[in-house]
Amino acid sequence: MSGGVQAVVFDWGGTLTPWHTIDLAEQWRVFALAHPAHAHEAEEVVARVLAAEDEAWARARSHGGSARIAEVLTAAGVADDDAEAAHSAYREFWEPHTLLDPEVPLLWEALRDRGIRIGVLSNTLWSREYHDSIFRRDGVLHLVDGAVYTSELAVAKPHPEAFGAALAAVGVTDPARAVFVGDRPFEDVHGAHQVGMRAVLVPHSDIPLSQQVVGRGRDDVRPDAVVQRLGEVLDIVDGWNS
DSSP: OTTOOOEEEEOTBTTTBOOOOOOHHHHHHHHHHTOTTTGGGHHHHHHHHHHHHHHHHHHHHHHOBOOOHHHHHHHTTOOOTTOHHHHHHHHHHHGGGSOOOTTHHHHHHHHHHTTOEEEEEEOOSSOHHHHHHHHHHTTOGGGOSEEEEGGGSSBOTTSHHHHHHHHHHTTOSOGGGEEEEESOIIIIIIHHHHTTOEEEEOTTOOOOGGGOOOSTTOTTOOOSEEOSSTTHHHHHHHHHHO
16 A cells, blocks of 8 residues: 555444444334324334335445435425424434444544544434534544545445545545445445455444345455454554555
């Protein structure tokens, strides 16, 4: 890697946060029960929103299209007016699942000490403000040099434009001088390789079969490195820079 690594870009869920198996129905059940217009039909709302959310994520995997919570709710016929209590209940449900891996602060500080920029690229329905509040809560927002959330884009990983946006956010013009760290072979490893980035896999996520992409030549994706702990990323990058 001529000139060395200039930036390391991280996936968020399942990478910067340890993988948690989430009760996907429950997240929308607490939302619906706290929604003044939909509490009386909570189970119907759960079914409709889950179907709309599944469709949104399937679109991302097949065509690289992005989505936002408001669009998912609209597709499910759920009113988003006067819904602050519902959104608060939703965020409260997610709170314990958004905590950073405890190795992140030291890793990011060590990378920054080496002059290496820190980026984030997340496939997410959530807003930048929500993600910023999470990083601020965990004391690392100031260490992020550039973040891209696909809720702000027309595309999602593995679309090359999503990775191009992440490279621009951290100010890297040569993809070979950037590394992507993620937990998904298709979205993260294959996606990074498409634009010429190296990719490090964190292989601890129990990704549901419905979210896995196999066939079409994608099931033989090979990362450039595999780590068992996020802190090992520093050794990998140091090795590539030596």
